[in-house]
Structure formats: structure tokens, C-alpha cells
Amino acid sequence: MASLEASLSPLIQRWLEWDQDPVTRSEIEQLRDSGQAAELGKRLQKRIQFGTAGLRGRMAAGFSCMNSLTVIQASQGLAKYLRDNHSDLVPRGVIVGYDARHNSAKFATLAANAFIAQEIPVWFLSGPAVTPAVPYGVMDMRALAGVMITASHNPAQDNGYKVYFKNGCQINSPMDKEISDSIDQNLEPWPNAWTDSPDGAFFHPKTYEELLPRYTTRVWHYSKSTVQDWMYPRPFVYTPLHGVGGLVLPALCRSLGITDFTTVAEQVEPDPNFPTLPFPNPEESGALDLAVETADREGKTLIIANDPDADRFAAAEKVEGSWFFFTGNHMGALLASHLFDCLENIDTDTRVAVLNSAVSTTMLEKMAAAKGIYFEESLTGFKWMGNTARKLEESGYYVTFAFEEALGYMFPEVCYDKDGITAAMVFLSAQARWATQGLTPYTKLQQLFAEYGHHETLNNYFRSPNPDTSVALFDSIRAGPFRSEMRLGPFKIHRWRDMTEGYDSGTEDKSPKLPADKGSQMLTLWLDRDVRFTIRASGTEAKVKYYIESCSSSREQATEAVCDTLRAILKEWIQPFSPLLTYNKQLPTSSGYILRLD
Template identity: 30%
Template sequence: MSWQETLKKWTSFAALDEALLKQLNEVVKDEKEVEDAFYKNLTFGTGGMRGVLGPGTNRMNIYTVRKAVEGLSLYIKENVQHCEERGVAIAYDSRYMSQEFAIEAARVLGSHGIKAYVFESLRPTPLLSFAVRYLHAAAGIMITASHNPPEYNGFKVYNEDGGQVPLKEAAAIIEKVDLVADELSVNVAEQKDLEANGLLTWVGEKVDKAYLQALKGLQKQENASDDLTIVFTPLHGTSHDLVLAGLNQVGFTNVHVVREQANPDPEFRTVESPNPEEHQAFTMAIEQGQAINADILIGTDPDADRLGVAVIDANGAYQVLTGNQLGTLMLDYTLSHLSEEERKNGKLIKTIVTTEMGRTVAKSYGVDTIDTLTGFKFIGEKIKEFESTEEHYLFGFEESYGFLIGDFVRDKDAVQAAIVACEMANYWKKQGKTLLQALDGLYEQHGYYLEGMKSLTLKGKDGAEQIATIMEDIRANPFTELGGLKVLAVEDYDTSNRTLLVEDKNEIIELPKENVMKFILEEDAWVCFRPSGTEPKIKSYFGVKTTEETKSKDLLQAIQSQVEERINQIIA
């Protein structure tokens, strides 16, 4: 069916939701916009289904959500034992339509006789992962678009282990979703009937308490110190209550919340982007921190799976740590507080675009590292595999501010990370050091690792074609040198092939196939290219290592400039 035919199907649907009909009448006035809304269906990427709110098959709305849940229902009925009574856990964040989508999901599940456990108010994504495991549910649904702009929402699917569905499961679910011929005619039950029949159960406080109890197991210090002054911002999202409760039970009471950003707000009015990766998101926290001389600033993204941290530097200004820096610090802190026996057969899990410093630090403690593709679902998948081996999980992180310490959650968890980051800052303060000074010590010990990332946004159908062209050109004409360093190996994850240029031989990459290219350079430097699975972006990742900060900065800049020039030539 062409996009014009799909559009006609929607405009002629007599029972179309009134709000969507009103929006559709505006959208059809712009041919390019209406084509983008209907030329394809939203698909699952590294984090699930995510898109702009509005009418159309390529948009997030009650009909695309119903279609996705219909496919999920068909999948779990065939593949998960006792799924009807075990049910599906559903949570949602502070975005527009989040609660409505959660209820629509429950209505579709209910039409199949599958029970839904729906949180009575917004909750963090990691709590949904925990809830699936705690409730022994057959699956989980999280309605969120993470840190995307306000016009977005999304839909993440979790399996019965509490992890985001891995590639094979996702493909099977997508196959079921594709069997749903008409998203407009998916059966839904009435909410009041589901509540009366016990097919919709509202949950909350009991799960929260169980999660907070699990958090206690991460504590490495007997008593936290009121001497540590903390500024916390949930960036208008879901983490406020759980982070404060978690800090309090560890013993941190000198916590100051950025009040202007404490309440949920789908517009995220006080920030350009509700993303702790973006340093502007810390503007208000920095102002408050300066006023009270805070030791540490912590900020979570709206669905509380990413954590950012800022601390005072040598000049008295607050510096936001990168995800690689924070992850390396927490890894070192975690491993240093484990005995040799506890570390035995333990593993660090990181993604292929995450700092190599993590591998070096882990090795210094006798811990091996496992690399995965980008996306925390692959880390969750490895944790599950450890249940049938002698290996066990110690720590996992990715460069984009995603961290997981305790495996009672199977996705990145900013609540966990916030508690551990503050405990770590308290530990180093007692040693007379800030986190930056602790990081300098790691650089002196292991080398000056520095990373960067450039993100190019190319929206719409034309943008998707440009992103494809960039990847095709890089494959057809691979780099042979960057920043004056020779390329030693080329890794094409789409073909699972690693070409070792010096040895003139090929190896198989033992990871799932994905549209990613990585170049391994001399002197432990590397560059990686990856189209985003959830946003209209192509991302370029960079890593270097030298013996000095200035040398690393200069080398990183040289490599980034050369890559940027090449990409500009491709799309010119």
C-alpha cells in the first residue's frame, strides 16, 4: 500500500480519534510532512519504538501503540508460558500521552485475556525493569522517549527477564506486529471492565519499597556523611522520589533539589534538552551548587535511566563529567571495594563505543571485559547468560551516561548510579580528593584516555537516505589513516568481518550484525560510525590515548576534524 493509500484509509476512518483527526486535517496541508507521517511504519530500534507524536503510521499515537501491543500479545501468547495470569508490567514517564498510551496498552492486552500491572503514576524506566522481575511478569512495557524533545514519545518492550528485548526476540515481535494488517481496527477492551475483572491492576508503593530494599545491597560504606553537600535535578522527569529515598536510606540528608526542575513537565521548559549529556541541562544545578558550595551535582534524564554528574575543578568551576569518565570512576570504586574472591570470574560489560580505559582499569583488578553492540539490551542479555555459566556480573556501562551496578535491574539505572556516585564522592572527599582528582590519579596510572562523539541530525525521508549514503561511502572507501595514525583494522559489523590490515587477514566478529563501522588505529586510538536506532541521527565516536592531556586533546581534535570534513564532502 502506498503512503497515499494509507493516508486515505486514515482520513476515511469514521471512528478516528477526534484529536488525531484535527491534527491530520492540518498535516495534510503540507505534502512533505504528510508523506513523512505515512511513508513507513515505526520500527523497533536499539531502544524500541520511538517517534514524533501525531497522526500517521510513522508517528506515535494510540493506533500505532495498539498495533505494537497487539503484536506483543500474539508473541507472548505463543512464546511465554502462563502469560495471561503472569501479566505484563506497564510504566510511563512524564511526556505527553504517556499515561494514555499505557492505558491503551492495557486495553489491548486485556482483549487477549492478559493481565496488566500498570503503575498508578509515573515511574523511572529501571523500576519497570525491576517490576517485571519482581512481579514475575511475562513482559514489560515502558512508555517513554527518554531525553528526546517534547514532541516525541516512545514504547520500549521488556522480556520476562526484565531486559529490553534482544535482536532475535525483537525480530519475532516485529513479525507479529507486521501481521496486524490494520492498526485502526485492533480490538481493545474497556478500562472499567478490565478493572472489574482483575485484568488491570494498579501497582506502585509495594514495588517501590522492594526496589529500595534491593538498593541497600549496593552500599559499600557503613555511614554516609552529612558533610557531603548534594544538588539534585530530575530534569522534570520521574526520578525525584526514588533518588531522594535512596539517598536518605544510605544516610545522605544534605540534599538540595533544583525546585524549578523538580516537578514533571512534558515541555521541559527550563532546558533546551532534558539530557544530562548536554551540559546546558546542568545550568540551574550549577547556579544552586555555587550558591551553597555543593560537592557534587547529579542530574537524571526524564525516564531516569541516564545520570550526569558535575564536580568542582581546580579553578572552582563545576565540570560535567563525561559518561566515560563517570563510568570509569564508578567501575574503579566498585572493584576496589570487592575482595579478590568476589572479583573472581567477574566481568565488566561495556559497548564497542565505550572508553577502552574501562578495560584497562578492570584488567588492573584481574577482571576481564566483554564488549557488546551499542544498546544496554545487549548488556542485559549477557547478564542473563551468566546464569548458566561460572561467570558473574560486576559492572556495566556505556558512554551515553548509562550505568548498572546491581543486576536486580536489567537496564541502565540512573537511580542506582546516583546513589553510588554520591557514595563514591563521599569516599574520595574523606581522602581529601574530589572526583576529578581521583580521575587524574587513574589517568596517571593507566594513561590519558579521551573520547568524543559527534552527532549529525538528518530528519525525514531525505535525511534517512543521506545517512545511508554516508555509511555506504565509508564502507566503499574506508579510511587508511586518521590524525596521522595508520588504520590497523577495519571492523564491519554489518558483515561480521574484521580486516587486519598489517597481517592481511580477516576475522569473524562474534557479535550480532548491525550497521556499524569501526576503525582501529595505532596507539590505541579508534573511530566508530553508527546510525542511531531511535533518532534521525548518525553518530561518530572517537577514542584516543596518550601520556598527556594536551596531546590527547590535540590528537582527538585532529581525528574529529578529518572525519567531519569527509562526512561534509559525502553529503554536499
């Protein structure tokens, strides 16, 4: 204990020298005075890591957490990186936005101070903003970069720091490492770093008042362009899950004459405490319960939702008296089908491309092939899909759409990141169009299954106590006999891809076509019964996620295959490894079948 306390003393002293936030200073002082060395070690001995997702974590005092000081440090490193490496573009400035979470406005102000210190103009979005407005704004205003303070769908105690470059995409390798190195060289707060009211020639507030109408106009024109004749959607219920979508989508709908909808009263106003749900993620079971109650009370049969920063979109439909919740894969196929129909009048010489992530459904690739559209697989995350779309455009492709199964959809004509506002408007346009064909979103999905095969998925996660445990799990899998014997329980393994080690048994040179990443953990296997599954360690949460899909001529066969696959993963990989990994005992497949694990 004495040696630990001795090593902590200079870290405590440094924190108290640098931190001018009375709340977090007090936290460290109280931990010091009460002798909580172990907790101080967790807080101070490791730094929160800056990567391609920027920063995201729990708000608390300490170098390992999200707080005013670590935001200042990240911003100073980013500002110095931009000044040193892109000085000719510095006059374009940086857009800084924030959502409605606790401390988001304060963190945004502190970030602005760093750019101002480097004489980089700051276009400050004063007022809680939807995340897609920032990547849209970077392109619209030809800014050098953008910063969005948000933790997206994380719990109330979290916050984050998301960075976009001049191409409107999230930063990617190797830029993230270069910015991280710059942060490490600029840790001590600069003069005026703690100013709470920046001003001067380089500070331009209220930009959101100018940018938001341009963004919503762009969304409207794009969604309208996907139908020949604008039609009104059927009545629906909308929830922004206590987030900033409620400040944008209802007003956008009403401005277009869409008035037959109801907002969930308890969730329509931004509330950083998320009082009606512990996990404000529309993927989570129960997240849309209040929307269902509202819809049932009012006799409406369609629900749409955004997550708290409005970059994700979800929908549900009442089918024969029960609610059907569309997965991200369902919605990706539905939106793609609608957009493909819009391409019928496009110039035949135009090369069209679509993307989805390696953990998303294989259905998009089949749909694209049937239409003669180029398909490309991407690594997980829109930092990859956005930049891949840009490269395809540079090669002469028109990229119409990209998505991943975690309720994220990108429309490059609006922005190069996931965009829940545009997704909602395109979905409403599509739903109105399908209605003229006697179809609902659910029956349209069944029509697509009949054409391309029933694609059943079972996506969920194991909770991991820490990143080291997650890495140890993957090491144990690789050390096992599975790759050499090419078997997993009752399944034959037809192909094994390891994106960490850069191995793919399905290519001629045994190297994956996607870029390998030794800093991540990700395996994909192709099995009997047309099963493909991926298991990966999350980069932003304490989870090991898995994604299982089977395609069959019937829902029953596909459902049985994904359930058998999960049982094999549990028996062969998870249970022998560690009791520290926990998981849900009742899991829904994409069609609603509940798998019970005893």
C-alpha cells in the same frame, strides 16, 4: 500530485476508520482538507518501525508517528506474540509503566487493553514511574514481560514504547522481528481497544505503590553494600530535569538521613513541556546550567542529575573555581573503580565480569585486566549488555557492572538495564568513601589516569536529514580507498572493523567477535597515536554519532590526537560527501578543551 493523492486516499480512509482519538483524527482531516499531500505521504505511507528499541518518535497523527493508534497496534502485536509463543507463562502477566511525558499515561492504558484482550494479567504502575523500576519489577514479580512508555531524554514532542522480556532485559534479535511481524498481522483495533478505564480480573492497578518501596530498598541495600561503613556524602545539588527522578531520589536520600542537598526548584517537579531546556538530556551543553546556578548560589561544589525517566545519571564537580562535567566514560571508570575495591573481600573462586559497549572507553578493559577481572565488549545499547550479562551469569560469572558512554550504568544486582537512581546512590557512597582518603571524584579520576594512562575522548554527532542520507555516507566511505590503503589523512589505519558487513581486519578469520547487523551502520578504526574511533548511525535520532578516544601519558598529547582525528574525518569523509550533514563548530573534549572548527 493526482497519483499521489489517489494512493493516499485509501490510507486516509483506513486511518479515519481505525483512529478514535479526536486530536489525531482532526490532524489527518485538516491535512486532507487543505490538500497537503506531501505531508500526508510522510505521515501515512510508512509505518513507525518496531525494533530492539521498541518504538520511539514524534507524537503526531499518522502510521509513521507515535500516537494512540500505533501504540494500540504495537500492543496488540506484542500481546498476540506472547499468547501464541509463551502461553504457559501468560499467568505471570505483563508490567506496564509510564513516565510523566505528554500522553504517556494514556498510551499505557491503551497498551493494557491489548493484554487484557488476550487474558494476560496486567500489573499497572499507576502513577509516573522511573524506567528502571520496570526491569526491576519484571524480575521481582517474575513477570512474563514489561512495557515502559517513555522517550527517555528526547525532546518534549517525542514519546516511546520500550519492551522487556521475562529475563528483565530489553528484547533483542530475533524477538524484535517476530513481534514486528505480529504487529503487522494485528493492525485493526480489537473490540475495547479504545477503553480509557480498563478493569476486570486481568487488570491490577496501583502496583507501583507496592513495587517502588521494594525497588528503592534494593537500591539502598546494594549501594550500602559497596562500602564497609556507611558515611554521608558531601552537600550536593540535584536535578531530575523536569522528570520522574524528582519523585524518587530526594525522598530516598532523606529516608537514609541524607538531608544536606538542594534540588533545582525550577526542575524538580515533572513537567512534560521541559520549559527550562529544549533537550532534556544531561549530555547536552547547557542542560545543567540551572543546577550550576543553584550550586554557585548556595556554595555547593557537587551536582548530580538524572534524565527525565531517570535511567541515566550525570555529575559535575567544581574544581579550582570552574565546573568539571564528568563524561559517561569518566563516571564508568569511577564507578568501576569503587566496585572493584568492594570485591577485595569476595570469594577468590568467584569469576567476576564487567562489560561496556564498543563505543565506550578502553579504560575499563585495562582496569579489569589489572584486577584479574574478565572483560567483555558489547554492541551499543543495554539490550545487548543486559542479555550478555545474563549469558555470562549462566556461565558462572558474577557480573558486577556494565556501562556505556551515554551516561548509562547497569548494576545487575538491581536490574538488567541502565539505572540512574542506583548510579546516583552508588556514586554518593563512593564519594563519601573517597573523601576519607582525601580524594574528591575529580582527584580520584586523575589518580586513575596516572595509573592507566590519560584517556581523552571527543564524542559528538553530525545531524543527518534522514536515514537514507546516513546510509549513503557509509556507502561512500566503504567505496573510498581508505580500507584498501589503510590510511585516513595523516593516520595509518591499524585495524578496520565494519559491523554492518561483518568484517574485522584484526581477527584471524576477518570476522568480528561481536554479532554483525546489516540493518545498522557502524565502523570502528584503530589508528596511530593509540586512537580508536567509531562512527555509527543512530537508531533513535537523526544523527550520525562519532566516538574518538586516545590514550597517552599526558592530557595534552591525548587531546591533540583526538582533535587531529576529527579534522581528518571531516576532511576525508564528511565534507566531500554532503553539505546536508551539519555539525557543531565548537566542540569540547572530555577534559574541557574546546576544538574550534572553521
